[in-house]
Amino acid sequence: xxxxxxxxxxxGFQNNSRSRQRIPAKYQFVLHLHKFKTxxxxxxxxxFDFNGHFVPPLDLKVYxxxxxxxxxxxxxxxxxxxxxxQEYEVRPGMTLLDALKKNNILSxxxxxxxxxxxxxxxxxLRDGDVIKLIAAISGG
Amino acid sequence: MKCRACGQKAVVNMRQHKxxxxxxxxxxxxxxxxxxxIEKYKMFSHEEKVLVAVSGGKDSLSLWDILQRLGYxxxxxxxxxxxxxxxxxxxxxxxxxxxxxxxxxxxxxxVDVQKEYGSTIPEFALKSHRGRLKPCSVCxxxxxxxxxxxxxxxxxxxxxxxxxxxxxAAVLFGNTLSWAGEYMLRQGPVLHGNSGLxxxxxxxxxxxxREMLAYALLRGIEYIYDECPFSVxxxxxxxxxxxxxxxxxxxxxxxxxxxxxxxxxxxxLFVEREIxxxxxxxxxxxxxxxxxxxxxxxxxxxxR
Numbered sequence: 001x002x003x004x005x006x007x008x009x010x011x012g013f014q015n016n017s018r019s020r021q022r023i024p025a026k027y028q029f030v031l032h033l034h035k036f037k038t039x040x041x042x043x044x045x046x047x048f049d050f051n052g053h054f055v056p057p058l059d060l061k062v063y064x065x066x067x068x069x070x071x072x073x074x075x076x077x078x079x080x081x082x083x084x085x086q087e088y089e090v091r092p093g094m095t096l097l098d099a100l101k102k103n104n105i106l107s108x109x110x111x112x113x114x115x116x117x118x119x120x121x122x123x124x125l126r127d128g129d130v131i132k133l134i135a136a137i138s139g140g
Numbered sequence: 141m142k143c144r145a146c147g148q149k150a151v152v153n154m155r156q157h158k159x160x161x162x163x164x165x166x167x168x169x170x171x172x173x174x175x176x177x178i179e180k181y182k183m184f185s186h187e188e189k190v191l192v193a194v195s196g197g198k199d200s201l202s203l204w205d206i207l208q209r210l211g212y213x214x215x216x217x218x219x220x221x222x223x224x225x226x227x228x229x230x231x232x233x234x235x236x237x238x239x240x241x242x243x244x245x246x247x248x249x250x251v252d253v254q255k256e257y258g259s260t261i262p263e264f265a266l267k268s269h270r271g272r273l274k275p276c277s278v279c280x281x282x283x284x285x286x287x288x289x290x291x292x293x294x295x296x297x298x299x300x301x302x303x304x305x306x307x308x309a310a311v312l313f314g315n316t317l318s319w320a321g322e323y324m325l326r327q328g329p330v331l332h333g334n335s336g337l338x339x340x341x342x343x344x345x346x347x348x349x350r351e352m353l354a355y356a357l358l359r360g361i362e363y364i365y366d367e368c369p370f371s372v373x374x375x376x377x378x379x380x381x382x383x384x385x386x387x388x389x390x391x392x393x394x395x396x397x398x399x400x401x402x403x404x405x406x407x408x409l410f411v412e413r414e415i416x417x418x419x420x421x422x423x424x425x426x427x428x429x430x431x432x433x434x435x436x437x438x439x440x441x442x443x444r
Binding site: 106107108109110111113117118119120121122134136137138139 | 150151152153197198199306310350353354357367371374376377380381385387388
């Protein structure tokens with residue numbers, strides 16, 4: 001049966017929307033059921049979700065892994081490009097020039113900075129980079 | 141990518157020159173190139189007084205910084221246009237210009253259009269029939285009039301503006317599309333003055349806008365990031381985007397377009413008809429040269 005400490009850890013896990021998004025969809029319903037203290041139904045009974053789909057009972061091992069946050073989708077490495085109020089995401093490993101071309105941004109019209117330092121177009125992008133693009137075109 | 145001069149990591153790559161430079165050498169290269177163009181086109185000398193039209197933007201403030209570093213006698217002129225539109229555009233640009241002038245101990249003349257002439261630029265646009273309520277036409281007329289008046293009244297030999305190569309190429313592109321021969325004859329790095337009109341020069345005319353942005357960022361110049369709120373959707377910005385697309389595919393195309401035009405004009409491609417050379421006489425109100433009979437365009441607009 002669930003102890004108070006376990007309930008607290010699960011509720012914290014559920015409230016963290018970012019971690020919840022990385023839980024595979026078929027297990028998210030299980031965590032939802034825990035809010036209503038229906039663990040007995042999950043382990044031994046048949047269970048149907050709100051859409052009428054059958055939810056298979058979990059065994060204890062999978063349940064513990066869920067509780068400890070081990071069944072999660074791997075985080076996808078990303079690089080963020082920011083131009084004015086627009087954000088673009090690309091996979092790391094490509095050059096800055098390729099990332100700009102992929103998002104239809106002309107390299108001639110922008111300067112690229114990373115952590116306040118200018119970077120040239122042949123720079124290879126790394127996971128977690130945030131590249132701020134400064135528009136060069138002005139006038140009217 | 142390595143700096144051509146020292147081999148350190150490059151921060152700016154200029155494909156049109158096949159040149160990449162580190163911060164230190166880039167901040168030397170830009171003033172060196174500007175000084176070279178000032179001498180090449182005989183814009184002005186160290187003995188002449190230069191009035192720099194500053195708007196608070198990256199180009200004009202960078203130009204003022206470069207002229208100071210090169211040892212020229214350069215004072216600034218800021219024209220407060222009274223443009224707000226919720227962004228406090230004129231207020232912010234004046235603040236940044238004043239801050240720059242104070243930090244570098246430079247002389248700045250400030251002309252407030254509302255105090256001098258009774259209305260802001262948007263108000264002028266509403267009252268006058270120029271430009272169909274978009275103030276750009278009125279803005280250009282007022283700025284040219286004020287710049288010339290201040291240069292003449294305070295005894296400056298030369299008026300310098302921060303037009304860069306992208307500006308020149310976009311204007312040339314627009315004039316070429318409409319084959320505006322009169323404008324093409326007058327476009328260039330130097331517009332010679334005569335009695336009543338100050339000589340107008342563009343020291344940055346061969347430097348790309350992207351390069352000027354890099355100079356301003358590396359030099360730590362605080363400029364107004366927002367554009368004039370009335371410039372949204374303007375034709376010149378559209379032409380710049382088109383030319384940037386061309387430049388991305390063919391590095392050096394913008395520079396080649398502009399320089400080839402200057403060379404072709406110098407070689408006699410355009411035949412200057414005598415009737416184009418309009419006779420100038422002083423305006424009966426302000427005294428500035430005008431080709432129109434009686435009042436100049438500015439005074440005619442003010443009288444309405």
